[in-house]
Amino acid sequence: MASILRFRKLCYVEPAVKCGFESFDDKSSKINQKLDKKEEDVISATNFGLEINKKRKQPKEWRCLDSCCWMIGCLCTTWWLLLLLYHCLPVSLHQVPESPGIRLKREEGLSALHPVVLVPGIVTGGLELWEGRPCSDGLFRKRLWGGSFTEILKRPLCWLEHLSLHNETGLDPPGIRVRAVPGLVAADYFAPGYFVWAVLIENLAKIGYEEKNLHMAAYDWRLSFQNTERET
Known part of the structure; x- marks a missing residue:
């Protein structure tokens, strides 16, 4: 009987930690701490996801260069589409009038x-x-300006260096x-x-003109008036 009372005293009168048990308040506080930590993790993850979505949805800054490139691309695309459509039409629909x-x-x-x-x-x-x-091997007497402009795409830095x-x-x-470029072909077609x-x-x-009485006064349009006169 004495041993039972001693055990009861140790378990219920002395602090619960000494008996190896935890009180209900301690357990609830630990559970609350774990829940709070989980809530904080969930909130931080949610905020991180919102920041990423905000960055993704944020529109890119539109610069003047982007507008110019977009406009040039639209004009070139429209021009080539109209040209392709014109050549695809039957001859009867676009008969060329008398010159x-x-x-x-x-x-x-x-x-x-x-x-x-x-x-x-x-x-x-x-x-x-x-x-x-x-870098300009194979371009002797080839057009750097006018024509197809293929050299701009093949070697742009070399092309820019030679035109500067x-x-x-x-x-x-x-x-x-x-x-x-000498002759009438200098400016008959730009592209x-x-x-x-x-x-x-x-x-x-x-009406009878030919190269002996029809001349194209081609010049290097990059040069100033004084340098043009000096070169000629």
Whole structure:
């Protein structure tokens, strides 16, 4: 009996920790701490996910360069689509009317009389390479400006280096010679499907003009007036 009372005293009168048992309040406090910790983890994970979604949904800053590239891309795409549609249509739907050269020759009897000199505008004249760096192998007398512009995609840095002028002299850098394309082909077409002087040259040919009395005054549009006069 005495041993039972002693055991009871130890278990219920003395602190519960000494008997190896925990009180109900201690258990509940630990459970609450665990729940609070889990809630904090869930809240932090939720906030982290919201921040990631916010960053993903945040629109990218639209720069002026992006707008220019987008506009150029839209214009080029629209132009090529219209050109493709034009060539896909049947011939009966887009019959070409009689050219002015033929009509003037037939109705008014016009013929070639005075020589004609065509002066292309800025950036419409073609430029070709006569001497360049090692990166320009295979481009001798090939167009760097005008035509298909394929060299811009193949070797853009080399293309830019050869079209750039010297900072001090305003001429071609040493070891590089870029000259204007001679003849009527210098500015008849700026790019495939984009004519400049081709239609006028064709109509002048209908009334008797040819290369001996029809000239294209091609020039290097990159140079200043003084340097252009010096080069010519």
